[in-house]
Amino acid sequence: MTAITMLSIKSQIPNGEGHGGFAKLEQCDVAYALGGLRAGPAALLRAAIAGDYGESNLRDLYVWAWQEAMDLAISAKWEIPKGREILRKMAKRAAEEIVFKRLTLCPNCGGSKSVQPNQHNPTGDCTPCGNTGTINPTAEQMASIIGVTEQEWRNVWAPRYVRVYGRILEWQGIGMRHVSMRLKDE
Numbered sequence: 001m002t003a004i005t006m007l008s009i010k011s012q013i014p015n016g017e018g019h020g021g022f023a024k025l026e027q028c029d030v031a032y033a034l035g036g037l038r039a040g041p042a043a044l045l046r047a048a049i050a051g052d053y054g055e056s057n058l059r060d061l062y063v064w065a066w067q068e069a070m071d072l073a074i075s076a077k078w079e080i081p082k083g084r085e086i087l088r089k090m091a092k093r094a095a096e097e098i099v100f101k102r103l104t105l106c107p108n109c110g111g112s113k114s115v116q117p118n119q120h121n122p123t124g125d126c127t128p129c130g131n132t133g134t135i136n137p138t139a140e141q142m143a144s145i146i147g148v149t150e151q152e153w154r155n156v157w158a159p160r161y162v163r164v165y166g167r168i169l170e171w172q173g174i175g176m177r178h179v180s181m182r183l184k185d186e
C-alpha cells in the first residue's frame with residue numbers, strides 16, 4: 001500500500017454518524033483509495049464513509065454539492081431567484097442529510113424502527129416514523145432551512161430538492177465503485 005497520509009478510518013467514526021460498512025478500508029489508506037476520484041464524490045466519501053468531518057472537507061463537500069445543484073439547475077432550466085442562495089442552501093442540506101444520518105433519524109425510536117412493546121403497544125410499532133426509522137423534516141422546517149416560504153417549498157422547491165439529493169446520493173455509489181476498483185487493482 002502506498003504510503004500516503006492516513007485521513008481517517010472507519011473505527012474513528014463517532015457514534016451515530018457515518019454508516020461504516022466499509023470494512024475493507026479499515027486497514028487501508030483512505031487517500032490512496034480515493035485517488036483519481038472526482039472532487040465531489042471524494043469529499044462525500046471522506047465524510048460519509050471515512051468519518052472526516054473536518055471543516056475543510058465539509059466546506060469542499062458543500063461547494064461541490066452546490067456546483068452539482070447548479071449544473072442540474074442549468075440543464076433542467078430552473079428559474080432561480082437571484083441573491084437568495086437557495087441552491088447553495090439546498091445542496092448543503094442534501095449533503096448534510098447524507099453524511100449526518102441523525103438529521104432524519106426518528107426521534108421516537110432512534111432509527112431502530114420499533115419501540116419496546118408494552119401493554120398499550122404490544123407490537124412495538126413506532127407511530128411517528130411508521131416503522132421506517134427515519135422522519136422527513138416538515139415543509140415548514142425545510143422552507144426555513146433553504147430560505148423560501150412554505151408555499152414556495154411545496155410548489156417549487158420540494159421536487160427540486162429530491163433531484164438535488166438524488167444527484168449527491170449518486171456520488172456515494174460512484175465513489176464506492178471507484179474505491180473497490182482501486183483496491184482490486186493492487
Ligand SMILES: [Zn+2]
Nearest residue numbers: 106109126129
Ligand atoms: Zn421511529
